[in-house]
Amino acid sequence: MQGTERALALGPAVEALARSGALPRVAQYLARSFVGIHELRPRPAALFATQQRWLLCHAALAHYFRAAREGRPSISRQEFWKLAVTHGIASRNTAIAFFEEVVKYAMAAKTAARDVVEPTPEILTLVGQWYALHLQAFDLIDAGDRATRFMAGPMEILPLAQPIVADHLLSDPLVRVPGPHYAIFTWADAGGLIMDRLVAGADLDAPLDRGRYLTDVVAITHLAEHVHLSRAHTSGKLAAAEAIGGLGWTEKRGRSPIWISQAFVDEYARAQALKLVILDHALTLALAGSA
Numbered sequence: 001m002q003g004t005e006r007a008l009a010l011g012p013a014v015e016a017l018a019r020s021g022a023l024p025r026v027a028q029y030l031a032r033s034f035v036g037i038h039e040l041r042p043r044p045a046a047l048f049a050t051q052q053r054w055l056l057c058h059a060a061l062a063h064y065f066r067a068a069r070e071g072r073p074s075i076s077r078q079e080f081w082k083l084a085v086t087h088g089i090a091s092r093n094t095a096i097a098f099f100e101e102v103v104k105y106a107m108a109a110k111t112a113a114r115d116v117v118e119p120t121p122e123i124l125t126l127v128g129q130w131y132a133l134h135l136q137a138f139d140l141i142d143a144g145d146r147a148t149r150f151m152a153g154p155m156e157i158l159p160l161a162q163p164i165v166a167d168h169l170l171s172d173p174l175v176r177v178p179g180p181h182y183a184i185f186t187w188a189d190a191g192g193l194i195m196d197r198l199v200a201g202a203d204l205d206a207p208l209d210r211g212r213y214l215t216d217v218v219a220i221t222h223l224a225e226h227v228h229l230s231r232a233h234t235s236g237k238l239a240a241a242e243a244i245g246g247l248g249w250t251e252k253r254g255r256s257p258i259w260i261s262q263a264f265v266d267e268y269a270r271a272q273a274l275k276l277v278i279l280d281h282a283l284t285l286a287l288a289g290s291a
Contacts (some may be wrong), residue, residue, distance in 0.1 A: 001016050010168070010277050017273040022141045024204055027269035030137050031199040037129075038193055042228070043105055044126050049193050049227075051186040052090055053176075055169060056098055059083045061127065062166035064119060065159040077115040087170050128154040131161070131279060138276045146283055161279075162288035170276045175274065177269040181246040184237055191237050193227040197245065199268050212248075212259040220254050 017023060030110055038045040048054040063083055064075050077099050084095035099117075102108045119127075131152065135146035138207045170174050178186060183192035201216040217223055224234035237259075246264040250256045268279035 008063060009273075010172075013277045013281075014174075014270075014274050015247045017141070017269050017277060020141055023269045023273055024265055026137050026140050027272040028199055028202065028204055028267070029140065029271050030133065031196045031268070033133055034193070034196040035200045036194075038227075041126070044107060044123060045227075047102070047107065047123075047126075049190040051175075051192065052094075053098065055087070055175075056080075056095065058082055058162070058166040059089065059128075059171050060086055061119065065162050068159060074111050074113070074116045074118045076113070076115040076117075077215070088176075089170075090178060095226045101161070107280075124155065124158070127162070128158055131158065131283075134276055134279050135283065137272070138280055143205060146280060149287060150283060156282065157286045160289075161282040163284055164282035165278055168281070169275075172274065172278075174271075178271060180244055181241060181261075181264045182245070182271055184240045184244075189233050189237070190227045190229050194223065194229075194237055195268060197223060199257065199265060202260055202265065204265070208262060209260045213262065213265060214250065215258050215260055217258045218254075218256060 032191055034045075034048075038049075046053070047057050060075055060080055060083065063079060064073060067073060067075065077096060080099045081092045081095035084090040085092055098246050099108075103110065103117055105125050107120060132147050132151055135150050138144060139146050151180055164214075177183075182195070185195040187286070198215055199215055202213040203215070204213060205216065220235050220238065221231055224231045227234065238247065241264070245261055247258055247260045
C-alpha cells in the first residue's frame with residue numbers, strides 16, 4: 001500500500017480520535033512521560049528528541065527486523081544512509097554521523113562484519129516501552145487492553161509491528177509535513193523536547209483565557225538546560241512560535257510564565273492521535289499474524 005493510500009486508510013480513525021474530548025489530556029500524559037524518560041535516560045531518549053532522529057530510528061529498526069526474518073539481523077552503515085536518503089529523512093553525511101553517534105554511545109552493537117551493527121537489548125527494551133506507553137495512552141481513552149496485549153509478548157510482537165509502524169510514519173504526509181507550530185519544534189535541535197515540556201506544563205484544567213493555556217515554564221535558560229540546547233537555539237524556536245501566535249509570555253519576556261495557544265495544543269494532540277492510530281493498527285495486524 002502506497003503512502004497516500006495508507007494515510008487515507010487510517011484517516012477516519014485519526015479524525016475520530018482527534019474529536020475525542022479526552023485526547024488533549026492524554027496527549028499531555030504522553031508529553032509528561034516523554035519528559036520523564038528524558039530526565040531518567042537522556043542519552044537513549046535523545047534518539048527520539050527530533051522528528052529526523054526518530055524517523056531514522058524507525059527506518060533502521062524496520063530494516064533490521066525485516067533482515068532478521070532473512071537470517072541476517074543487522075544493518076550496515078551503507079544500508080542506513082541509503083534508507084535515510086531514499087526516504088528523504090537526511091543527507092548521506094547526516095545519516096552517517098548519526099550512525100556513528102549511535103555506535104559511539106553503545107546504543108548499537110558492532111558485529112563481526114565491518115560497519116555492520118545491531119540494536120542493543122537496552123534500545124529494543126526502550127522501543128518496547130515506547131510502544132507500551134502509547135498503547136496505554138490509547139487505552140485511557142476507550143478503556144481498551146492494547147498495552148496488556150502488547151506486554152504479554154513485546155519482543156515477539158515488536159518484530160512484526162515495527163515495519164508496519166515505520167512504513168506509515170515514513171510515508172504519511174501528516175507525519176512528514178506537520179502543522180506550523182509542530183514543525184517549528186520537531187524537526188531538529190531537540191525541539192521536540194521543548195514542545196513536550198511546554199505541553200507537559202500547561203494547565204489544561206483552567207478556563208481558556210483568550211484561547212491560551214498558562215504553563216509553568218518561565219525562564220528560557222532553565223528550559224534550554226533541560227533539553228540540552230543553547231539558550232540562543234531555544235530562544236530562537238520560542239520566538240518563531242511566538243511570531244505565529246503559538247505562545248508568548250504573560251508579562252515580561254523570560255520573567256513570567258509562558259502561555260501556549262489552543263491551536264498549539266490541538267496540533268500537538270493531533271500528532272499524538274496519528275501515532276496512536278498507527279500503533280493500534282500495527283498491533284492488530286501483528287497479533288493477527290498478518291504482518
